[in-house]
Amino acid sequence: VTEPSELVPDAVLRRAAEGDRAAQQAVLAGVYDFVRRTLYRLLLGRAQDLDDLQQAALLKVLTSLPGFRREAAFKTWVTGICINVVRDHLRRKKREPYFDPFAGAAELRAARDGRGEERVEARRALGECVRALEGLPVNQRTVFVLKAVYGHSIEEIAELMDSAHSTTRLRLYYARRAMRKALGTEPELPARLLRPQGGK
Amino acid sequence: MSERDGHDGLGIGAPLEELRRLEPPAEDAARRAKLIRNALDLAAAQTAARSLRVAGIGRTAVPLAAAAALALAAVMVLRDDAPETGANGPAPALRVEHAGSAQPLGERATVAVGKEPAEFVLRDASRVRAARETAFVYRGGAEDRFHLERGEVALHVEPREKRPPLVVETEELTAWVVGTRFAVVRAKQGDVFATTVSVVEGLVRVVAKPGGETQLLAAGDRVTLRAATPAAAPPARAEAAPARAAISTVIRQKLKEGAIGTARRLIERAQRERAAGAAELAMLEAEADLAERRHERAKARYLAIVTRYPHTSEAELSLFAAAQLSRGAAGVDLLQRYLARYPDGRFAKEAQRLLATLDTAGSE
Numbered sequence: 001v002t003e004p005s006e007l008v009p010d011a012v013l014r015r016a017a018e019g020d021r022a023a024q025q026a027v028l029a030g031v032y033d034f035v036r037r038t039l040y041r042l043l044l045g046r047a048q049d050l051d052d053l054q055q056a057a058l059l060k061v062l063t064s065l066p067g068f069r070r071e072a073a074f075k076t077w078v079t080g081i082c083i084n085v086v087r088d089h090l091r092r093k094k095r096e097p098y099f100d101p102f103a104g105a106a107e108l109r110a111a112r113d114g115r116g117e118e119r120v121e122a123r124r125a126l127g128e129c130v131r132a133l134e135g136l137p138v139n140q141r142t143v144f145v146l147k148a149v150y151g152h153s154i155e156e157i158a159e160l161m162d163s164a165h166s167t168t169r170l171r172l173y174y175a176r177r178a179m180r181k182a183l184g185t186e187p188e189l190p191a192r193l194l195r196p197q198g199g200k
Numbered sequence: 201m202s203e204r205d206g207h208d209g210l211g212i213g214a215p216l217e218e219l220r221r222l223e224p225p226a227e228d229a230a231r232r233a234k235l236i237r238n239a240l241d242l243a244a245a246q247t248a249a250r251s252l253r254v255a256g257i258g259r260t261a262v263p264l265a266a267a268a269a270l271a272l273a274a275v276m277v278l279r280d281d282a283p284e285t286g287a288n289g290p291a292p293a294l295r296v297e298h299a300g301s302a303q304p305l306g307e308r309a310t311v312a313v314g315k316e317p318a319e320f321v322l323r324d325a326s327r328v329r330a331a332r333e334t335a336f337v338y339r340g341g342a343e344d345r346f347h348l349e350r351g352e353v354a355l356h357v358e359p360r361e362k363r364p365p366l367v368v369e370t371e372e373l374t375a376w377v378v379g380t381r382f383a384v385v386r387a388k389q390g391d392v393f394a395t396t397v398s399v400v401e402g403l404v405r406v407v408a409k410p411g412g413e414t415q416l417l418a419a420g421d422r423v424t425l426r427a428a429t430p431a432a433a434p435p436a437r438a439e440a441a442p443a444r445a446a447i448s449t450v451i452r453q454k455l456k457e458g459a460i461g462t463a464r465r466l467i468e469r470a471q472r473e474r475a476a477g478a479a480e481l482a483m484l485e486a487e488a489d490l491a492e493r494r495h496e497r498a499k500a501r502y503l504a505i506v507t508r509y510p511h512t513s514e515a516e517l518s519l520f521a522a523a524q525l526s527r528g529a530a531g532v533d534l535l536q537r538y539l540a541r542y543p544d545g546r547f548a549k550e551a552q553r554l555l556a557t558l559d560t561a562g563s564e
Contacts, residue, residue: 021240028236040224047225049456051235058239092457129215149219179210 008074017065027065028058031078035061038079042086042145044130049089057085072159080160083142090138132182140175143168302327307340326366329354343367370395372425374407395425447475451484455491463488479505479514486521499525520547523554 008030015023035057040050060081068077133141139161146152146160158168302319305311305328311320313334320328322344330336331352339345343364365376372395408425447470454463467484470476482505489498502522506515519541523534535551542548 021244024240024243025236028239032232032236036224037222041219041222044219045222050224051231052453055235055239055242058235059242062239062243125212126215126218129212129219145219148216176210179212183210183212 013065013068013074016062017068024062024065027061031061032058034075035078035082038082039086041149042082042142044133044145053085053089056089057082060085076156076160080162083146083160087138087142090141128183132179135182136175136178139163140171140178143171144175144179147172305338305340309338311336311338345369372408376407448480448484452487455484455487458491460488460491463491477512477514479509479512482509483514483518486518495525516542516545516547520545520551523551 008027012023012026012030016027036050036054039053039057040047043050043053061078064081068074072080133144136144142161143157146157147154152160154165154168154172157172158165161168163171302321305320305322307323309320311330311334313330313332315332317332318330320330322328323340324344326344328346333350334352335349337347337349339347343366345367346369348368348370368375406425447466451463451466451470454460454466463484467481467488471478471481482501486498486501486505489495489501499522502518502525505512505518506522509515516538519534519538523531523538526534532555535555538545538551539548539555545551
């Protein structure tokens, strides 16, 4: 995977930040695929709102570029924008999912495109995992995905989400606990140990 | 078990690996170019709006509580190769050579800006910022109307209350400020001028010239109208087509956000103003029902669309949607009807697969 920092030279970033439209176009072309893939994974493979969020993220990259201080790598900075776009989107979205009358056929096709029972089982397990993740509060879900899917460290996640290390650890703890419960993999422990006192 | 395998014993190593390998669906180059172009235009519009605020226009003077009621409009109009003012354009009555404090425009003014941008103020305290070498005619009165000859103007419009909307017009279109943020760009495309309106927030009403077709644009939407050629060809209706779909885009967005009531109100308004096709609006009504989990009502609406608008693309969509919402023999019947009517339709393969599935399920 080519990273955006390799595709967008510093000089182009600077010209884009100064309002040069050609440079801005080059920046968007450079980050486009990275942004799309990042959003898609953060959305757990739900493509329904991908285009809207892609446009929002690209717009944010452009409008925030003058404030990019190069304290973080450009890729990290863009990832942070994607995370915020998805978090805002998930917060706006009501619990009740939008019913897409044409989604069923696509999902059916996806399932049937798999080969054999193994593939069907893998998709079932993925669906279960995604549903469990979608049941988490937005921040817990984001921390969990950044850790478990992207393999980021707690420090990196804290930086990406602009939050304290302790907050990040706590969110990950609660996310894992909720996931265990949702997936039915809770260890056999006394009930009182499964419900520690304290908020999220 | 390692953390990466199952994330602390959750037993979801395989699904997590699937999530790591997720790749977004393929998209065509045109779609990609459109998203990039939209982002560039929207960023330009936001920069124009921000430049007004940075210049100290309005924002600090607006109490926080009143901010929600403020009809804020940022309009950027470009006309880059019109005839020089004084040659074929209107004679400049007000020539501005220096950027300085905002100058009152009075009731009427014909303005030609010199080498530096300039700022003006209307009688209701609305502000206008004009780029260098901009020329426009302003007429106050019951409604404020700008006719842009060339260049770029950005406006910050005070609430219109019961007054008619502020109007910015070019040769190609008229844009009505109804309380929103949007950008208008006029530039030459090939041999003719084209004016593009991009909406940042809210709704904008655009009236094409000539023809007078009214279009409502929503956030993220854009419409381009080309000028008539010297032979007075009709306006490029094909170019205006995306705007007709604009209201449906915003309604679908509202449905996605769960704002069903707002979506229904927008549907009613669009029906009143004929801002979209009747069949499409009927489909949106069905989608609103679906969002409220009124599946039977949605199905009835879809079937009504099939009957009332049989030769539209919405009829095909609706027939397939009705089949998707049906179970058992009714579902099979509708899928068969779909395939009989649209053997090469958009959902023909899906319908065949669904039928095969139902057959398999029935034989188990």
